[in-house]
Amino acid sequence: MTDKDTEFAQFVTERAARLRGFAYLLCGDWHRAEDVVQTALLKLYRAWGRVRTGAPDAYVRRIIATVLVDQHRLAWFRRVKVTADHSLPEEVAVDERADQRLTLTRALLRLPKRQRAAIVLRYWEDLPVEQTARVLGCSTGAVKNLTMRGLTTLRGLVTDPVLESIEG
Numbered sequence: 001m002t003d004k005d006t007e008f009a010q011f012v013t014e015r016a017a018r019l020r021g022f023a024y025l026l027c028g029d030w031h032r033a034e035d036v037v038q039t040a041l042l043k044l045y046r047a048w049g050r051v052r053t054g055a056p057d058a059y060v061r062r063i064i065a066t067v068l069v070d071q072h073r074l075a076w077f078r079r080v081k082v083t084a085d086h087s088l089p090e091e092v093a094v095d096e097r098a099d100q101r102l103t104l105t106r107a108l109l110r111l112p113k114r115q116r117a118a119i120v121l122r123y124w125e126d127l128p129v130e131q132t133a134r135v136l137g138c139s140t141g142a143v144k145n146l147t148m149r150g151l152t153t154l155r156g157l158v159t160d161p162v163l164e165s166i167e168g
Contacts, residue, residue, distance in 0.1 A: 008048050011056060012041060018125075023064050025120040028109040036071070040064045061125065062135045065117055107157035115150035122147050 023033035
């Protein structure tokens with residue numbers, strides 16, 4: 001194994017779970033998130049020689065967001081009905097925190113895609129506005145606007161007790 005391969009393997013080992021979580025929050029489907037992360041890591045590996053000394057985290061997040069957007073654009077070509085029942089399975093609340101996280105995740109998935117991406121990058125990934133703008137390919141003002149609108153929508157979707165217990 002070359003140094004390049006070793007560095008890449010270490011990068012994947014350290015960040016794979018977090019990248020899957022990031023992709024899930026963008027698309028709302030664990031299986032799709034895993035597929036997108038695998039695709040993104042393949043693309044990252046091809047560019048590893050020039051990216052590894054720069055900002056590989058931002059680069060791979062940008063790839064994930066781009067792959068999801070591309071899949072969404074092409075989705076109408078490949079619509080397949082997997083099951084007749086599109087309802088969610090019955091919920092089993094393990095604890096109050098898990099139920100609150102589920103409520104927030106469901107609300108997050110109802111946001112428009114760009115607002116959701118801005119919220120996830122800013123608050124889940126804890127990226128500064130400038131880096132979020134680079135990942136989304138927009139201005140810092142657009143990131144602030146998307147974040148503000150997304151948070152306003154989330155506040156309307158989630159009941160106050162849930163938000164208060166998580167903020168507190």
